[in-house]
Amino acid sequence: MTEQNQQAQLLLAKKLVQALESNDEVAADNILNEMAGMRESTLFQEVGRLTRQLHDSMNSFSLDAKMSALTANDIPDAKERLHYVITMTEQAANSTLGVVEDLLPVSNVLNEQASELSDKWDRFLAKDMPFEEFKMMSSDITAYFSQTKNDLSSVQTGLTDILLAQSFQDITGQIIKKVITLVEDLEQGMVSLVSLSGGQVHSENTVTTDDVLPGPVVPGVDDKSNDVATKQDDVDDLLSSLGF
Amino acid sequence: MKILVVDDFSTMRRIVKNLLRDLGFTNTFEADDGKTALPMLQSGDFDFLVTDWNMPGMTGIDLLKAVRADPKLAKLPVLMVTAEAKREQIILAAQTGVNGYVIKPFTAITLKEKIDKVFERIDG
Numbered sequence: 001m002t003e004q005n006q007q008a009q010l011l012l013a014k015k016l017v018q019a020l021e022s023n024d025e026v027a028a029d030n031i032l033n034e035m036a037g038m039r040e041s042t043l044f045q046e047v048g049r050l051t052r053q054l055h056d057s058m059n060s061f062s063l064d065a066k067m068s069a070l071t072a073n074d075i076p077d078a079k080e081r082l083h084y085v086i087t088m089t090e091q092a093a094n095s096t097l098g099v100v101e102d103l104l105p106v107s108n109v110l111n112e113q114a115s116e117l118s119d120k121w122d123r124f125l126a127k128d129m130p131f132e133e134f135k136m137m138s139s140d141i142t143a144y145f146s147q148t149k150n151d152l153s154s155v156q157t158g159l160t161d162i163l164l165a166q167s168f169q170d171i172t173g174q175i176i177k178k179v180i181t182l183v184e185d186l187e188q189g190m191v192s193l194v195s196l197s198g199g200q201v202h203s204e205n206t207v208t209t210d211d212v213l214p215g216p217v218v219p220g221v222d223d224k225s226n227d228v229a230t231k232q233d234d235v236d237d238l239l240s241s242l243g244f
Numbered sequence: 245m246k247i248l249v250v251d252d253f254s255t256m257r258r259i260v261k262n263l264l265r266d267l268g269f270t271n272t273f274e275a276d277d278g279k280t281a282l283p284m285l286q287s288g289d290f291d292f293l294v295t296d297w298n299m300p301g302m303t304g305i306d307l308l309k310a311v312r313a314d315p316k317l318a319k320l321p322v323l324m325v326t327a328e329a330k331r332e333q334i335i336l337a338a339q340t341g342v343n344g345y346v347i348k349p350f351t352a353i354t355l356k357e358k359i360d361k362v363f364e365r366i367d368g
Binding site (some may be wrong): 227235 | 253255256258259262263265271303315317322327328329330331332333334335338345346347348349350351354
């Protein structure tokens, strides 16, 4: 009860005593009515306060529900996603290293053969080569050309493979960005919970789990429902069913 | 042939550019989202657009919508190269008027096939 209220009640009580002492029944009745009204309004205020408290607790309950959705679904998903990032980076590193390991010997052999032939060619230009050896060199050169063509085409294929292996950076980047968003949501939720339990109600519904652009399909997470294309063939089938 | 490659990841732009060069397309330009790409397209007589979907600023699907809504660009062939793989997204892209759709990660052969198909259909 506020001090103002107390003062008013005290004043009314004094007036009531006066009225009773002077046998003024009408005035006494009026004063009693007024006092009852005051008590009612205090009651209303109390009910209001309780309602507010209930409302706040309800809010904190819905916040709890969001937090539990985060912990029950999104965090395990995030773990899967991060595991997938490890898998993808590992694959990219392995395929790059594999190609390099395959191609280094190829380029070594080409290099050796070229310097061997170039020595012979110099001797030929210096007119320091018997005819029999020249005939052999000619067939060596023919063989060298055809091998070089083959080897360089496998170098080309390997370089393209290395190039494509780098696409992991885009895919993993997108996945990691999503996990960062999740961590931020979690942080927001925890801040809201802390401020609630500290009595300062400041809950904004900032936790959003709706994803407008779902992004890369992480196996075991995003392909559970049947509404995603997990490979290019799925896309092609869908598009051709649309008349593409 | 003048080609614009739009992706917010610079590594992916480099990959696509290199693959295109391998296929004989050397006149390629880059943009990192729809907002930068659109004015380039409007002033640059491009023959082909390769775009990602999920980009900050302006997404690829919004860029596609803007291209189809612009009378000067409406007929520009557009290939979407994206990690977005929901059925409803692919359908939306098709309805918006995309000419080809490649999901990441993709192979050099897939990209070549889809580009060939885009131009086959246009020439035919």
